[in-house]
Amino acid sequence: MEIVKQVEEARKPQVPGAQPSNDNRHKPLSMMRSFFPSDAVARIFKPSRSVMTSGKARTNGWRLVFDRRSAPFIEPLMGYTGDRDTLTQVELDFPTRESAIRYAERQGLTYVVQAPAGQVADQVGRQAGSATHAFSDATLERLGLMSLQESYGRALDTAATGNDPSSPESWASPMDVVFDLGLSLEAKRSILMNWAWIEYLPDQATNEGMPENNRPSRLDEVEQALLALEREVEGRDLQGTIARKAA
Known part of the structure; x- marks a missing residue:
């Protein structure tokens, strides 16, 4: 009877390491055969709505696709x-980015995760904007104009939204910006501060022994224009105060 029992035990199917069919608990296939070719590269991204449609179907989750390995x-x-x-x-569609990544890792896939386009643009814009604001604050402090920090910050933000010009290419010199009657005060401030930022970068490169395009920096010239602009504004405000008192 003992022999029969051993034979029956041997006939039972052996299921090593059975795992629940759960997205979080599967073991990686690193020691097993993957369903996909070894040269497959997966791309994980958040689908965006097509410009040809108004609905948002299949845009809430994340998608896994494969890069082309051979030309058509x-x-x-x-x-x-x-x-x-x-x-x-x-x-393949997944509810979250993490679940898509877990699937790729379980399959032993090489994968690339793409951030949503809007998120990338916002991040780049925030980084560039914060750098310009930090430079603006440092410049105003050096020129003794820290009381205008909020005004310059507002001018830079307005220019960044596209409501005011900020590029200096249209003027031959910084003082031309100061004397341009077609520009608002905010526009002048944003143009000159952005110009100072543009000139600051090659100035730093020159100081570090890596001159850019072999041209001298015009940073001092831009800073003098900033001082001239604020002196003009201060003088105009003073004249207005005197006129009101006289009236």
Whole structure:
């Protein structure tokens, strides 16, 4: 009877390390055969709404697709476009970025995660804007104009939204900006401060022994224009005060 029992035990299927079918608990396939070719590269991204549609279907989650591994070809007999890379037809949707990454890692896939386009643009814009604001504050402090920090910050923000020009290419010299009657005070401030920032970068490169385009920096010239602008504003305000008192 003992022999029969051992035979029956041997017939039972062995299931090593059974795991629950749960997205969080599968073991990686690093020691097993992957479903995908070894040269497959997955791309994980958040789908954006098509410009041709008004709905938001299939744009809430994240998607995993595969980069093309071979170029398409023209079928010589029929003339249609052929493709031997069947992975390009695979699209897998996931509720979150983390679940898509977990799947790629379980399959032993090489993968790239793309941040949403709007998030990238916002991040780049915030980084550039914060650098300009920090430079503006340092410049105003050096010129003794720290009381105007809020005014210059507001001018730079207005220019960044596209409501005011900020590029200095239209003027031959910084003082031309000061004397331009077609510009508002905020526009003049944003143009000159952005000009100072542009000139500051090659000035720093020159100081570090890496001159840019072999041209001298005009930072001092721009700073003098900033001082001239604020002296003009101060003088105009003083005249207005005197006129009101006289009246």
